[in-house]
Amino acid sequence: MWSPFVLSKQTESQLADFTQLFFGQALRRLAKRYARANRVSLHQALDLLAGELGFVSWTKLVSTSKKDWIPSPEQMASVEAIVEGALPADFQAGHPAAMAHRLAYLDNAEHGMIGDHPYRLQVALHDVIMVGDGWSITVPENPGARPIVQTVTENDGKCPVFELEFLQKALSLVRDRAARVRGEISTDWPRRSTKPDLDGVVRRPLWGRESDAWFCLHCSGKITGIQIAQNLWHCPGVAHRPSTSSTRPSGVKTRGSLCRQ
Known part of the structure; x- marks a missing residue:
């Protein structure tokens, strides 16, 4: 039984x-x-x-x-x-093997020092990545996204990113580089893609479609032309990318274009 x-x-x-x-x-x-x-x-x-x-x-x-x-x-x-x-960034636990691979991958990146701690800095797909021993900081292309700090759990007590002074200096360097990257992106796009007209109308960087309102087909959120231009065509309501957006809510047949997240 x-x-x-x-x-x-x-x-x-x-x-x-x-x-x-x-x-x-x-x-x-x-x-x-x-x-x-x-x-x-x-x-x-x-x-x-x-x-x-x-x-x-x-x-x-x-x-x-x-x-x-x-x-x-x-x-x-x-x-x-x-x-x-x-916290000025989102902290995450990184996988030790992945963190070590990332450090090795960036061997040819720009090298520098913050205090006694060496780092490597590189731009990858418009994201700016700074990597050190057991830690990394990523500032995404998306201007509305928070920086991401990853550490190896076993090394948390030794990671300099948990010291506020170090973290602020590192974030300043990475954000400065990210600002340059975003400036280069804006320069490559049509002026109307990053600067709405008086009615808030913006032009999609690709294909040239224009509207003063956009709808993310991933989260169904409505995005004004001003918002989407300021956010470099990333959806402000969703953290991932890419997603699609259109000039009409989802379910309505209309012409559309891409909105990255």
Whole structure:
């Protein structure tokens, strides 16, 4: 006869301890990132995140967590949003092998130093990429996209991108190069593609179609001519590219053109 699997009291206790440890470590990592971005002490950042979770202090949160309390998914999402909003870039964990391959691939790129840390800088498909040992920074062609910082998880404690002063200098270099790249793109396009007329009408860089309103067929969002020109024909509402857009909402048969994301 089938019987349900029942955990022993000891196993249940071990699972509870593991869960509490996992969330505790996750919150501490978020607090460290917030502290670095805002140049405040770690204990101030811990207390701030504890306050967001409804506790008067981090110490109170820790003592309550020992009584089997863990944050809900909604609470964790709220804390993560606060931390991400304080950072000048989107941080991601990179795969060690991929990061090493990228560093080797950019061996012939422009080399430089920020303090004691060497870097390599290159433009790839209009994205500007800076790579160092265990870290990389990418500023996409899309003017509306946030920079992307990737680090090798095992090397997080050593990565200079977690030091605000280094990160600001690196972002300044990459953004300056990205501005040059975007300027070159604009120079290659018709003037009306990047500067709307008085009615907000812009011309598609390819094929020359004109309109004062565009609709992304990926997210169905409406984009004004001014918005799409300022965004170098990337959809401001979607992070990926490329996508299609037309001068009419999706489902309406009409002439269309491409809008990159």
